[in-house]
Amino acid sequence: MKKFFLSFLLLLGFSLTSCASKPTPVQVTLNGIWGSFNDASLVATMKLNAIKGTKLKDIQGFANPVPYFKDVHTFKGWALDMYGESPIDENYIINENTVIYAQYNVKKHSDKTYLLHNFYKDSTVESHNQIMFKYRNKTCRNVEVEGLEINKDYTVTKSEEACTITYSDTAPEGNYVIRIDGPIDDFSLADGTKFIDSTYTDGNTFIYGISLSDSNTTIPPYAYTTCDWLMAIDLPNTIKEIPDSAFNLCISLDFIDIPNDVTRIGDYAFFACPALHHVYFNSELKEIAKAAFFACVSLESIHLPDSLNILGEEAFRFCASNRNLTLGKGLSVISRKAFSENALLENLTIPNNITAINEAAFQYCSSLSDITFENGEGELTLNSSFQYDISITHIKISNRIKNMGHLSFNHTMLSELDLTANPEFVAYGETGIGVDTPVAYNYGKIIVPNNIIDSYKNDPNWSKHAAIIVGQ
Numbered sequence: 001m002k003k004f005f006l007s008f009l010l011l012l013g014f015s016l017t018s019c020a021s022k023p024t025p026v027q028v029t030l031n032g033i034w035g036s037f038n039d040a041s042l043v044a045t046m047k048l049n050a051i052k053g054t055k056l057k058d059i060q061g062f063a064n065p066v067p068y069f070k071d072v073h074t075f076k077g078w079a080l081d082m083y084g085e086s087p088i089d090e091n092y093i094i095n096e097n098t099v100i101y102a103q104y105n106v107k108k109h110s111d112k113t114y115l116l117h118n119f120y121k122d123s124t125v126e127s128h129n130q131i132m133f134k135y136r137n138k139t140c141r142n143v144e145v146e147g148l149e150i151n152k153d154y155t156v157t158k159s160e161e162a163c164t165i166t167y168s169d170t171a172p173e174g175n176y177v178i179r180i181d182g183p184i185d186d187f188s189l190a191d192g193t194k195f196i197d198s199t200y201t202d203g204n205t206f207i208y209g210i211s212l213s214d215s216n217t218t219i220p221p222y223a224y225t226t227c228d229w230l231m232a233i234d235l236p237n238t239i240k241e242i243p244d245s246a247f248n249l250c251i252s253l254d255f256i257d258i259p260n261d262v263t264r265i266g267d268y269a270f271f272a273c274p275a276l277h278h279v280y281f282n283s284e285l286k287e288i289a290k291a292a293f294f295a296c297v298s299l300e301s302i303h304l305p306d307s308l309n310i311l312g313e314e315a316f317r318f319c320a321s322n323r324n325l326t327l328g329k330g331l332s333v334i335s336r337k338a339f340s341e342n343a344l345l346e347n348l349t350i351p352n353n354i355t356a357i358n359e360a361a362f363q364y365c366s367s368l369s370d371i372t373f374e375n376g377e378g379e380l381t382l383n384s385s386f387q388y389d390i391s392i393t394h395i396k397i398s399n400r401i402k403n404m405g406h407l408s409f410n411h412t413m414l415s416e417l418d419l420t421a422n423p424e425f426v427a428y429g430e431t432g433i434g435v436d437t438p439v440a441y442n443y444g445k446i447i448v449p450n451n452i453i454d455s456y457k458n459d460p461n462w463s464k465h466a467a468i469i470v471g472q
Contacts, residue, residue, distance in 0.1 A: 024052035028059060029099045031082070031278060045254070045277055050094050057090035065102050073104040073234070082280055082303075111216075114209030115178040116229070117145075119167055129167040133180060141181040148176065208252070214238045219246050221266070228252060231275075235259045242269045244289070251275060258282045265292045267312070274298060281305050288315050297321060304328040311335050320344065329353050334361045334385075343367060346391075352376025352400065357385040364388045373398035375421060382408040387434070396421060403427040410434025415444030420472045423449055428461035442468050 030046045050059045056078070067073040080086040084103045092100075117131060133143070143156050143163050150156065153171040157164045165178065206229035212219075214236045221243040224230060230250045237259045247253060248271035255278040256270065264287040270276060272295040279293070283305050290312035293299065301324035302316055308328045313336045316322065322342045327334070327349070333356045339345070340363040350357070352374040362368060362385060369391040373380065375398045382405035386392060389412050396418035406429060415438040419426050438444045442465055448456050450471040457466040 026050050026052050026094055027097045028056070028062075028094055029097075030062075030065075031099060031101045052095050054094055055090070056088070056092045056094060056100075059094070062090075067104060073106060076103040076105045079103050082278060082301075110211055111182045111213045112209075112211040113180040113182070113207065114211075114232075115180065116206045116208045117176050117178055118174075119171065119176055120173045129171075130164055131178075132162050132164045134162045143181070144179045146177040146179065147174075208232070210234070212236055212239070219243055221245055223247075225249055235262075237261050240264075242266055244268060245271065248272060254278075256280070258285060260284060263287065265289060267291060268294070270296060272296075281308075283307055286310060288312060290314060291317065294318060300324070302326070304331065306330050311338055313337060314340070317341055327351055327354065332356070334358060336360060337363065340364055346370060348372070350374060350380070350398075352378075352398075354380060356381045357383070359384045360387055361385050362389060366390055368392060371395060373401065373421075375399045381405060382429075384408065384410060384434075387411055394418070397426070398422070399424075401426060404429040404432045407431050407434040409437060411436045413437065414439050416447070417445075418447045420447055420449050425452055425455050425459075428459065432461065439465065439468070444468060445470050447472055 028048045028050055030048065048059050048061050056062060064075050067075060078088050078100045080088060080098070080100060082101045084101070087103070088100065121129070143165060144150070145154050145165065148154050148171060152168065154165055154167050157166065207227055208229050209232045210224070210230065211234040215238070216236060217238050217240065219239060219242065222245045223243070224233070224247050225245050226249045228250070229252050231252045231254050233247070233253070233256065235257070238261070239259045240261055240263060242258070242262055242265045244266035245268045246266065247256070248268045250273050252275050253273045254275050256276065257280040258265070260282045261284060262282060263284055265285070267290045269289070269292045271291055274295065274297050276296045277298050277300055279299065281304065285305050285308050287310035288308065291314045292312060293316050294314050295318040296316070297318060297320045299319045300321050302319065302322055303324070303326040306329040309330045309332065311331055311334060315335065315338050317337050317339070318341045319339070320341065320343045323344045323346065325339065325342070325345060325348060329351060330353070332353060334354060336359045338361050340360050342362070342365050344367050345365050346367045347370045348362070348368060349372045355378060357380070366389065368386070368389045371392070373396070378400060379402050380398065380400040381403065382401065384407045385405070387407060387410045392409060392412040392414055394416035395409065395414060399422045401422065402424070404426060408429070411434065414433065417433065417439055433439055439446060446465055446469045448469060448471065453469060453471050456462045456469050462469065
């Protein structure tokens with residue numbers, strides 16, 4: 001029996017040791033890569049699997065990125081936030097699922113257009129080995145094919161209005177990045193049979209990057225709309241405004257760094273950019289106009305700067321991947337449907353500088369369950385603000401809410417409404433908390449300050465819920 005007991009203890013100890021030493025998997029997300037990474041071109045986000053306790057540099061597949069715009073950016077390092085306020089190095093130990101952000105230094109902004117050209121040899125296509133570029137300013141400048149040697153693998157012929165690249169017979173087939181000094185209006189096959197507008201492609205040639213120099217102070221409206229393969233745009237600080245529809249329907253655009261001096265992002269500026277993961281807002285931005293980021297369904301976080309004081313209707317509507325929202329200290333009104341259909345947003349803090357949350361501002365945010373209303377001075381008005389947010393079960397209002405407004409929590413699962421933060425009576429409003437909620441049908445409870453329970457129970461509107469009104 002004694003021998004059996006010792007064997008049992010040894011076995012138990014081995015089992016516990018085995019359990020204790022079992023590796024814990026974690027995931028590291030690299031954001032803002034902006035370029036080629038581990039031989040995979042045009043990657044801006046990458047997820048790597050790791051074991052808890054592993055140094056960043058030891059994770060399989062980890063490497064520092066190569067920027068899209070080598071002439072403009074140099075890699076600076078990594079950080080735990082997109083603004084570089086929490087820098088880390090390659091010895092950083094990963095103990096949990098972690099998101100890190102690549103940081104860059106700017107060397108010098110320059111006018112360049114980057115094309116990705118799939119060169120293949122096909123004897124059935126006339127002039128298959130040529131591609132022509134027409135310059136906006138009718139001055140043909142430097143053209144370079146990365147990875148190939150000029151006058152050996154290709155030649156460049158210049159005319160008054162255009163440049164023509166001709167691949168040699170010895171040039172290998174493959175995908176090549178073509179760097180062009182200055183902006184271009186269009187490109188085509190050299191035989192002229194396929195004219196390609198700057199917003200479209202021939203299936204083998206794509207505008208994937210644009211860099212603008214400090215000589216540019218404006219961008220025309222609709223400048224890059226429907227550039228399907230545009231993945232990166234580098235804008236100088238001389239730009240003061242992102243105009244209306246400048247980048248709408250750029251379905252491959254992955255990130256945008258808003259220049260320091262931009263004060264306004266125009267109507268529909270980034271409308272329906274479904275690949276847009278990250279937007280770096282500057283600290284001088286004053287206005288984000290109507291539907292500026294409407295249907296940017298991959299946008300994962302939204303951090304509005306304190307300088308922002310105008311947020312247009314539907315500005316971030318249908319940002320279905322957004323999980324983090326920070327409202328700046330300069331904003332007072334959250335406009336109609338500004339964050340409607342942000343389906344993954346779970347937590348929300350309404351700072352005390354907000355004075356109005358307008359119609360359907362957070363409508364159909366189906367994961368939203370935790371809302372904090374900060375106390376403070378002044379009044380906060382609600383108006384159908386959180387309709388159809390089916391994860392809402394409890395709400396504690398702040399002392400700034402004097403009136404429940406119109407259908408504020410209509411069609412939610414609200415079963416506990418806490419009014420105790422406001423020592424004064426809160427008016428029921430036009431239709432109060434709304435219909436089709438548990439509280440509306442007298443399921444759950446409404447918590448009020450002890451000294452004014454009777455005021456609520458005897459009120460013509462609140463009295464319909466007298467059975468569930470209780471003290472704190």
